[in-house]
Amino acid sequence: MSDPIFASIGLGRSTLASFASDPAQSRGRLFPEPGSPTRTPFQRDRDRIVHSTAFRRLKHKTQVFVAYEGDHFRTRLTHTIEVSQIARAFARALRLDEDLTEAIALVHDFGHTPFGHAGERALHRCMAPYGGFDHNAQSLRIVTALERRYAEFDGLNLSFETLEGLVKHNGPMLGPYATWHEEVPRPILEFDARYPLDLERFATLEAQAAAISDDIAYNTHDLDDGLRAGLIELDDLAELELAGTILSEVRAKYPGLDEARTVHEIMRRHITRMVEDVIASTLRRLREDGIETAEDVRNAKRTLLCFSPEMEELAARTKRFLFARVYRSEGVSRVMTRAEGVVEDLFRRYVAEPSQMHGAWSLEVESLDEARLTRRVSDYLSGMTDSYAVSEHCRLFDDTPELR
Template sequence: MGGTAQAFQTGCGQIGRAAYAEQPGVSRGRVVPESDSPTRTPFQRDRDRIVHSAAFRRLKHKTQVFVPYEGDHFRTRLTHTIEVSQIARALARAFRLDEDLTEAVALVHDFGHTPFGHAGERALDRRMQAYGGFEHNAQSLRIVTTLESRYADFDGLNLAFETLEGLVKHNGPLTGPNAAKSHPVPRPILDFDASFPLGLDRFADLEAQCAAISDDIAYNTHDLDDGLRAGLINLCDIEELDLAGSIFRDVRERYPGLDHSRTVHEIMRRHITRLVEDVIGTTNAELERAAPQSADAVRDAGRQLVRFSETMERAVTQTRHFLFRKVYRCESVMRVMCEAERVVEALFDRFVERPELMPRDWALGVGDLADDKLARRIADYLSGMTDTYAIAEYQRLFDAVPQLR
């Protein structure tokens, strides 16, 4: 890194990073080499590119759990992402990591999500089975390396190695003995790794691990919040939960006359605090045992170092199962999600039949594409849609309004 940038980072950047944190002055670089910035570290530049991207803006109108028709006070992918980044940055500060890199990974982690959340992903994955399937994390990588077309010198955002690694591996290695064996590595990730190796058999750095566990903290809390506000669960329901139930009893005892809205908020803010404090205490103990002296030592530690205690992990798992039963798989949500899947499948099928119906930039040259290339282009187009745009496209192509209520 050049002298001017180095001086700026020393004088104005984050002070006191731990030895096991990523050091921006020795970043492993980008696919397309760029000169140093005199005012920003590589990870600050990545964060800024992510925030200014079209994919980031589209998160505003993408479903988290509830589609837009159901009210504008529920979380969207954008508000979820902002909550994740806030929690992740707090953890990074506690462990003396690079906060900008942590924030960048948190902000980009959901770029590949389709319209209508996991319902859209399921629909696209079914239609793409013959062509390598569809997976939102792999799609996030495609967006930041290929599909964003803003810069004169390269496709995508040309993010640093550390940000790309965190995006791909924040939940752990994808290959090797420590990989989760339930799913094969998506083809887009393998293809990119062949030209720009990301070390798929190693763990990610602590910055990415903080982003990953912050995602768990955020959705375990705010999906409870949204479920309560939607009337799918009641306060008495959460008493069966070890974590939320104990917090509810504490709040009720301390504030016996508190109204429902403030009670819910008080529970949720304490829910996040307890989870964060548990991660900090548990991870500090893990770091003391492992004593990593570099980010590479973290990658080779053989396990995720940023984690919940065993007791809290059981509580988080219990909450996740509760949410599946009471919220994600309840009849009213499932009815809407089944209709959303049908909408996405219908759009995919229509564009396969008549790809020229896509907008001009997407339809350009489709007549010369092999079936797999055409299917991937359609998946790229559909996955980038917001909920509202997908509904509008469905109305345009089928002269019908999907029943997403």
């Protein structure tokens, strides 16, 4: 901060806990850049993420229900904003770096395909001979290579801590404490060889806050959307100990309350119970494990920011309920099966006729071997919004299924 006019701006860590990530101690970026006099590295990361093309596309990507089914269901963008809000609540309560926490929360779903997990399943099958497809690895590709906006580098050139959080927010991918039990996706290994992300160690508490916030958001809000869609009824929540208990409390406190307000009262209490449980559990683990620094967090032998065992079980029951009653319901499954077919059709056509891809995607394809061509097609397809994928299918095929 060489300009004295900015001397009064506080970019330090005076209010942060000792185990929080210190922006002044960031490990930097793959391509070195001069610091900003008005923003920390993590604030710059957050801003680059929000202004990216990939962030805007989240508005038109499926969370659970495709957009044609109604305007009030969540999209990837609204889900991402909800995750960010919950994650910032954790950062505020635990005195973590809120900007890093928000950056990781905002970028965590960049790599999702059109049509949510259905599109990912289809693209993974198509890419199986070439290393497969993983949305987390694709998020990394987007922010390190595919976003092309800056004069001096490809990608967003995010700080080490944000990239680390993006890749490892669910835990280490290698080593004795790995939480990833499959083959590490090839794009992650390739980037790690170029810019090591310490795949055998835990990420920061800021990354862990983003990860648990994702669980809280979809466990709660997919219940809400399931109710909106008529796949579950309010009384069905009685099957769940957490939501059912809250339902009873709301009905006892507000007899005769209309259903819309009842649902909202349940959902906001649902989030609050889970958030308060995580804060208490995390403080307990930090104390038990003697965590004092950010390096202690990375060297820990377990996730530190997490549910209590009791809440973990309640969350698992909610997830099983959602799979049975919402995600695998006849209506949702029928639409998602059709959506998988759309993605597979497009993949095969683009591989056979790369010139059908628009813009620079179809340039110099004759120089690409099969593996690189399919990866380019995968990159192109995964970046599509739901509506663009459908319009492309209509352009290239005579019979496009109705996704409703």
